[in-house]
Amino acid sequence: MSQVDAALPSDPFATAIRAGLAEPPVRVRPLPLPDGNQLWLKRIEDLTHRAWQRKGDMRRLLRREREAFLRLAEAGLPVGRLVEGEGDWLVTRDAGANLRHLLRSPDVRSRERAAAFAAAGEALARLHRAGITHGRPTVRAICWDGAEVRFISLSRWGDRRRRRHFALDVMIFIHSCLCADRTSHDVLGVALTAYLAHAPEGTWRAVRRMAMLMGMIAPAAAALRLARPGSRELNALPLALAYVTERKRRP
Ligand SMILES: Nc1ncnc2c1ncn2[C@@H]1O[C@H](COP(=O)(O)OP(=O)(O)OP(=O)(O)O)[C@@H](O)[C@H]1O
Ligand SMILES: [Mg+2]
The missing domain is CATH 1.10.510.10 (Transferase(Phosphotransferase) domain 1)
Incomplete structure (x- = not known):
């Protein structure tokens, strides 16, 4: 179970992420928060059957990207902040x-x-x-x-x-x-x-x-x-x- 599923229903991040994931997948979409801020959801777009190989590549790239957000932030480097992510998606805080x-x-x-x-x-x-x-x-x-x-x-x-x-x-x-x-x-x-x-x-x-x-x-x-x-x-x-x-x- 992801942390999003496990989060309290009143957690505004989890609510926004759940709502975003329920929308048809587009590459990147902002997720509005009740306080006027926003998060960003990035995911693998819906690809045709023929593009399954590309989808594999995209999944690998997204995994690399999640890893980068974590490792580089840990090293104190100036990267966006990962909120949550798994499989085909990741969510970051708004970086401006x-x-x-x-x-x-x-x-x-x-x-x-x-x-x-x-x-x-x-x-x-x-x-x-x-x-x-x-x-x-x-x-x-x-x-x-x-x-x-x-x-x-x-x-x-x-x-x-x-x-x-x-x-x-x-x-x-x-x-x-x-x-x-x-x-x-x-x-x-x-x-x-x-x-x-x-x-x-x-x-x-x-x-x-x-x-x-x-x-x-x-x-x-x-x-x-x-x-x-x-x-x-x-x-x-x-x-x-x-x-x-x-x-x-x-x-
Ligand atoms: N955390 C964030 N804060 C602010 N803007 C964001 C954030 N994440 C995404 N964006 C906006 O969405 C745009 C696209 O994001 P990103 O470069 O990650 O996706 P992409 O270009 O579609 O994918 P890729 O570069 O992996 O091919 C950015 O140029 C930026 O304007
Ligand atoms: Mg880009």
């Missing part, structure tokens, strides 16, 4: 707005945005100093509650200590920023300055090396862009490579 939202919403003050991005850079460096990579630290996988940054979307995390693994996290972050807003150089600079002040020595060199190698496949990416001219991801790739090449270690 994601950085993509902060980047794109016109209502967010620039000082607030800069504070969030500086905290994100420092948080990523904390992970790397602890020998942990996030695996896909996009701007949608980093949340800011007004005081703290926390990573979510942890299924691709790893216990990796090589500079090139850290560099890949950094490249993904840069690319996702420029994907969300191609003019986000200011806040990107703020995040990277904070990151580099705390990151393991030599990481920026590894990022530059990676950008150089990726530059070699840039012609292939350019060809793909002809086929998919509207692709944000492809269009942001040359921007990300140029950003890394042109940036000094400490501006």
